[in-house]
Amino acid sequence: MSGLEEAERVELTVAAVAPGGHCVARVDGQVVFVRHALPGERVVAEVTEVHRGFVRADAVTVLEAAPDRVAPPCPYARPGRCGGCDLQHVAPDAQLRWKTAVVREQLTRLGGLEEAECDALDVQVEALPGGLLGWRSRVRYAVDAAGRAGLLKHRSHEVVPVDRCLIAHPAIQDLPVLTPTGARWPDADAVETVASTAGDVAVTALAPGRTRVVSGPGRVRERAVGREWSLPTSSFWQVHPAAADTLVGAVLELTGPRPGETAWDLYGGAGLFAAALADRVGAAGRVTLVEAAGDGVTAARENLRDLPRVEVVAARVETALARRRITGPVDVVVLDPPRSGAGARVVRDVVAAGPRAVAYVACDPAAFARDLRVFTGLGWRLAALRGYDLFPMTQHVELVGLLLPG
Known part of the structure; x- marks a missing residue:
């Protein structure tokens, strides 16, 4: 043909x-x-x-x-325009069913599960409070050759100038960043905006080798797990205001950390899970956080300095495991890898450390499914799975899986 x-x-x-x-x-x-x-x-x-x-x-x-099918609320969520929102044409309940179907398909096709196993796990994607619009607390706008800030087309570097992003937090929508306000960014490649859970609002202009705070603080405060966090605007933090507490709640409920236990927080970032684990294992327990990104390591050390039972290791996870920078035995492991997943090498080393439970926090169902197949090949099983719609109107979905030996 x-x-x-x-x-x-x-x-x-x-x-x-x-x-x-x-x-x-x-x-x-x-x-x-x-x-x-x-x-x-x-x-x-x-x-x-x-x-x-x-x-x-x-x-x-x-x-x-x-x-x-519904009418997309945003005029830019159409063919040939902004590529940020994939599902604005889909009714709210149907978006959850869409994401659930994708998760199940990846678990069976890539993860090796049977349909009956997915049924037994009752795989569902749950909505978070706050609705479908106005939730995104961090937005990076690209800048075109004319200095206009906008968003990228799907699978393209072409910038679409926009007058408003409807999924952005209202405080971000009110910022004088986009073209209708007359704003121009001739010396920037991108403009980062943040509206934190503690009420801080910041705008940063990015150019090769240079970062300039345009308005607001250079560090923002976030509130989660009963703590206040101080982070550079460039540091990773969940973009949905309800995400941090939702994910921590799921990890703690599924793994049930106990006083005196040892826990690892791998790909730990600023230490969100490590702080929650430390509270559960208590003074007799121990938590080790491993993070490779320099700003994440700095943020973790600064924000967790009141928790002496938490050790922060600056290393790639695979390196820390292979070179025995961290060694078992360990009781509970939290894996929160980047979109590419943990990979077979990390999974094998985690299993070899002998934990009683692993919580796998995944932002990509395909990567999770590939790593799940490695776990099951080593005799482990997926005992529970939660799905959360941390990114409404987009195709992205977050998973928290409980993996157990035997």
């Missing part, structure tokens, strides 16, 4: 959801990943990318709409 070509338009029927905010369709046997569509819809799709074995496309005209 000749196959589809870039910019070609084709009428097709959309099938199941797929990772990445797409749905799957087929044209003469060719796989098409379609954005801005819903399962069951008949659409006209425009091909945006051609790859060996599949193509990508945008649904530009909806011929037969699915019942779960």
